[in-house]
Amino acid sequence: MWGLFFLTVAVVAVSLFLPGYTVLRGFGVARCLSVSFAPLIGVGAYVLLGFAYEKAGVWSSWLTQAGVLFVLAAIIFAVLRLRRGRSAARISFGLSEHGQVAERVSFDAACLVAFLLLGVVFAGVLFVWYLGTPDSYAQQFDNISHLGTIQGFVDSGVWSPFSSSLYASAADAAINPLPGGGFYPTAWYSVAALAVTSTGVSAACAENMANFVFVAFVLPSSAFGFMRVLFDGKRSVVPFGAPCTLLFAGFPWMLILFGPLYPNLSAFCMVPAVAAVFLLLFQKGCTRGQRIGLACLFVMAIISLALAQPNAVFTLAVLLAPFCIWQVSRVPEELMHVRGAVLAPLRVLFGGLALAVIAGIWMALYNAPFLASVVQHTWLPYADMFEAFQDALVCGFMADGSQVVLAALVVAGAVGTLWRRRYLWLSFSYAFACMIFVVNGYSDGPLKHIFGGFWYTDPWRCGAMASLIGIFLAAFGLWTSWRLVCWAVARAKKVSLASGASVGVAACLALLVVLGSTFPGVAAPGSQSGAIAFRSVLSGLRTEASTAEVYDNAEKAFVQQVKQTVPADALIINVPDDGSAFAFAADDLRTYFRYTREYDVSSETPESCIIRNSLRTIADNGYVQEAVESIGAEYVLQLDQGEPDVESPHLFTYENGKKWRGIDGIRDDTPGFEVVLAEGDMRLYKITAV
Structure with a gap:
């Protein structure tokens, strides 16, 4: 099982790095910087391609997305190399020279390998040792959405940031209890969906693979790029970043543990590389064409950050704001050639103006x-x-x-x-x-x-x-x-x-x-x-x-029995807080209620409201019969039917079941239902009243 895990990790890593690397090499970026910056192109490209495919009616998968990007990148590389010649590949975008080119390249390559090697080993030990199995997953609130969105991408073939949903397919969208939507950053989900559609792993396994790729490959290479650019004049500092990159508990590890905040994790992993691109814009020795190319790369990088998690753009601002203030404060000396006693006050004035502008932009966005x-x-x-x-x-x-x-x-x-x-x-x-x-x-x-x-x-x-x-x-x-x-x-x-x-x-x-x-x-x-x-x-x-506090092994096994018993497209009414939210998200069981919050709101459909509150009365309630028939539900699943003296585990959103009485109240002798599977407090009923 771990063999398939690391095989898929390799496929996803190559899919994420190779297109961007190929394009950047075509534009003449140095090899090691091309590795560092490659995900800045790859991440955004997959999301934008998913959006375009939705509009064109093309099914998204690893083959249609990664395959197309590989071909496009190869064409761009060939065209650029023919136009610019082989010497273009030696351009290092303003990095100062240190001795012979071969010496500089070998030093950069050794540092990059050290960053990546330590990243893979460190992350590998933690993932393998503590996950136990590749398909282990956090049974936390946010992960219902993470797993469900990945599964929705795979089921529907739609990988668009404007169509992400746990009801992604056309059939599911028609019965969504909480219709509506809008933009949502989906870069991390696209990377996870690449894993599922490339080797057929589960959504749970895919999210671990996506996290591993970002933690073990993207973050170390991104950190290397930032340090290589920042400490270009003191390059002996660069290797010391390798052992420090994954040591902070606050990042990346707490984002994996709390929430979990996987999309934010992926976005933060790219921030150092984006900052490196920005710093290169201010390097001496860059030609006008190189600065234009860097500016275009920076714009693409910002798009990738926004498509992964927009707050990463503000994290980038926090990192770079002091640098911008420092650069502006140097204007009197560097551009105006001011010297003498007046220089210090002018630098303070220019720096203060830069600070005021940054604060103004911050407050404008805040409002x-x-x-x-x-x-x-x-x-x-x-x-x-x-x-x-x-x-x-x-x-x-x-x-x-x-x-x-x-x-x-x-x-x-x-x-x-x-x-x-x-x-x-x-x-x-x-x-x-x-x-x-x-x-x-x-x-x-x-x-x-x-x-x-x-x-x-x-x-x-x-x-x-x-x-x-x-x-x-x-x-x-x-x-x-x-x-x-x-x-x-x-x-x-x-x-x-x-x-x-x-x-x-x-x-x-x-x-x-x-x-x-x-x-x-x-x-x-x-x-x-x-x-x-x-x-x-x-x-x-x-x-x-x-x-497994909510969805335990016995319930997972019962769900597998359910999948073998009912038709593949059968719709099953459920209470998501009893763990069955993960039955769809992790095990691809076609349940009706997949979200665990925001019911009893104006956007909820009438059918959903009726079913939640009154399903148990279906035998003699025409409104309930019409609601069930309109969504096409055939079964009811209960994972924690419970007994008067037994407290069954539920997610914190359950709120004592006050919103789920119509489903929780069903028992083996309730008219309109027939027992199909029964084990302990778990039941699968067939709806016989419609």
Whole structure:
């Protein structure tokens, strides 16, 4: 089973990276940067192609999407290479030269391989060890929508961001109890659907594969690209990002555990690469044509972020706002050639103007009507001001613990930027992100929405944003620590360290950082011992993999019996909160109620309302008979029929069943129903009254 998992992961990774890589190589981007930037094209291309296919009536699948993109990318590459010549492939978009081209390329390739290798190994250990089986999935509220949307994509062949639904096929759309819809970012779902349609894995397995691809491949390559561009003048910093990329509990791991917030995970993984493209626009030595090409790539990257999760665009803004302010503050010196005592006040003035413009854009978007439902969404405070500040200070970020080693590295990195001031803006980016997290964590007033509203005032997302930016400060802190240790050893021995010894010191420091950030949690997965926030990641993954609180193994087996008993297209009425919401989402059983919230609202169909409240009276209630007949339902499924003295598990949205009395009230002797399958408190009834 794990063999198929990693085979499909390879197929999805190639499908995500290869089209963008081929196009970027055609435009002359350096190989390693092409790998880093490739998903920025691939992610958006799959979503846009899905939208176009819906309009054209073409069925989306791995063959029709990835196959077409492979061919298009190859054509673009061939045309560009014929026009530009083979030498075009050596363009590095403004990266400064360090010795011979071969030396620079080999260094970049070695660093990229290190990022990817550590990413695959680290993610592989956590996914394989703690998932247990490739098709384990989190039985949480958000995952009903994630799994159901993937299944809807596969069933309908429609992968459009304007048509995502748990009722995606034409037959299901006709009986949707809650019709309506609109734009929803679907990039992560498209990647997961590639997995299902390429090798036939389940939706549950596909979401794990999509997460693995983003965590093990996209995030490390994205982080490499950002560090390679940012530290181009100090390239020895770059390798130190490899061991730091996946160490923060707040990101990517808490987004996997809480919610789960998989689309946000995928979007955040691409943010560093998008930032790298933006930084390259300001590199000296770029030609006009290269800047135009970078601008086009940046626009495509923003589209990819928005199609994955729009709040990633605001995360990018938090990361780059201090850089933009710094760049504008340099205008008097770089472009106006001002010198002398007047330069400092002018730089402050220009920087202040840039800050005012950024704040104005921020407030304009905050007050934009199309974002009102997002920015006004409220999460209650989880701590007071001191507790939230402490959580940020120790890099806990909602992970139920601290990561003191990483926190020390972040501080070391921030101090290091005071000496190498060209990177000082990164410290301000991290401080800005932490400030958003702290305000969002303790406040319940307007400031909470102004600063955290773009992330639904969700402290987990805000903590993930701070953790993402913290990766690069921690890497710089690790490099700074390495330099200090080498200097101290050399001074003590009164001789400079050999290159081999210097590399050995770096490897030892990296190992200490990894162990100090994770080991206390690895020793006893699921236990409450240890003081490292990463413990909650490990125990949380173990809990999700081994515990089925709502939809247990017996119910899954019963659903498989149901699938073998009823016709494939038979519609089955159910109570989604008893676990049967996952019967569709994970096991593709055609149930009627697939969402677990938002019933008793104006958008609900009359048939749905009647069935929820009065189905048990179908034998002598003409309205119920008409409602059931109009949707074509033939069966009723109960996974937790229950007994007076037995409390059956339900999702938190069940609310004591007050909205489901018409279905919950059915028993074996209720007129109008015939028992088809019975096991414990699980029942499948055939509706005989219509």
